[in-house]
Amino acid sequence: MKIGAHVSTSGGIENAIDRGMEIGCEAIQIFGSSPQSWLFKKISVEKLDVFKSRAKKTGLGPIFLHCIYLINLGNPDPVKVDKGIGSLVNYMELAAGIEAEGIIFHPGSHKGVGFDAILDQTVSSILSVLEDSPNGPFLIIENTAGMGHHIGSEFSEIGRIINRVGSPRVKVCLDTQHTFAAGYDIGSKNGLERAMEEFDREIGLERLVAIHANDSKYKLGAGVDRHENIGEGYIGKRGFENIMSYDAFREVPFFLEVPGFEGNGPDRKNIDILKEIRDQMP
Template sequence: MRIGAHVSSAGGHHLVFERGRAIGAEAVQLFISAPQQWKLPACTGEQIAAFNAAREKHALPAFFHGVYLMNFGSPDEGMLERSMASLRSYMHFAGLMGVAGTIFHVGSHLGAGFSDTMARRIGGMLLDVLNDEPANPSLLILENNAGQGNCIGGHFGELGALIRAMDNHPRAAICIDTCHAFSMGYDLATEDGCQSAMAEFEQEIGFSRLAAVHANDTKQPLGTFRDRHENIGEGHIGLAGFRTLMAHPAFRDVPFLLEVPGFDGAGPDVKNVQRLKKLRRELAIDGPKLPRIPSTKKPK
């Protein structure tokens, strides 16, 4: 289990590795374009070479996070085209830059409701992205959401439906955000709740598809459908809750990526990283491993 963090790429994408090392991160996540803008990333050959050199020097796996504007549930063709272009670009550069995968939010059904027809439509678009570059080993990683705003993928069943609609592509994977899951009513903080939640995940998706965890405590109580990240141990999941979920075997070989506000308000920091590492030591969980690549086994 690696303990990592989302890191600023200001001044150069290659700087995330040095910044990650400075806070003790064992994996990094970054944006390669402004997350609230449609402008496509434009990484030059020199920038790609610098990123790859830094990645190899520091030996840290990297993940991209896609822009927040994408919405594959929209009926608007212009929105779908922009979403496809953005995700295609991120996946293209992920392949060139040795990135483990691109984590992204599927979007909102805008009140239409999530249906088999919508799942097939979205799955077909995402499958097109994967089939653009068959030799690209980078993963396409769907993230669960907190249930707000008619968003798609709050329930594990919806994510499973999308994976099946992608023909169970071997590069289709899932990231569980602990804050989002807790807000949706998945009580990962208690042993019974965690066992129940992960049994549902295994049934609907399969543990082999779990590629990353966004490790975030939450400012909001269980089942409130609100996405409000908190520092580890300071929210409603708490240190005991993270100890419980980290002990579950589904998470043993999965990187944990912090997206917390930080104790100084500047994002993931040493104190948050150390809190998760301390829990890892107490649970006698193995340290850094390479990110797990989903198998070709079809989900149950």
């Protein structure tokens, strides 16, 4: 089990390696572009080579890309759906260029029409991305908290998408805060067991390739996507002890997306808390 975090690429993608090392990361997640913009600038081969060289030298990995927040494969506007597909393809190409494991994305919102109404369109869009992308990286669906009609807060919805797509290249990232906000009590041992039994039944634990380790600012089932530092939220440190000791998670990398104890994003203190929990596991 490797402990990592989402780190900034400010000043160049290659700088993410150093930033990860500075706070004690063993693996990292990064954006490939501004998360609130459709604009995507291709990165030079030279910069990609520097990134890969630094990653290899430090042993930092695995590496994941997190996609932009504008993607909504269930959008009723076909122009925006096409933009989302194009953005995912760009990210898949970048992932191949830096030898990342894959790209993590939020599937989007049904905007009130219901999941069933946008299922076909979502599946078709994912198939288009896979067809136009390099074979190496995984296309990874992240579960959601359920805010704003977002799809993927229920494991059954993700499972239905994956089963329809029918590709081994589609994987899943489990966000602890989103899971908790969606009503799965993963902070308790019994709640975690029940949640993961459902995950395995609906999706398959073999699809799980990354965990976003975030405490929750709001109570169980609140349906609100708000992350908190480890031990300062409603999941709590004890909850993360239960989560990290779960057998199926032992080989899965954990990535922090927390506000940080000084408000500057994931930091060494949060990473050290997770490492301490890991190191005390039997």
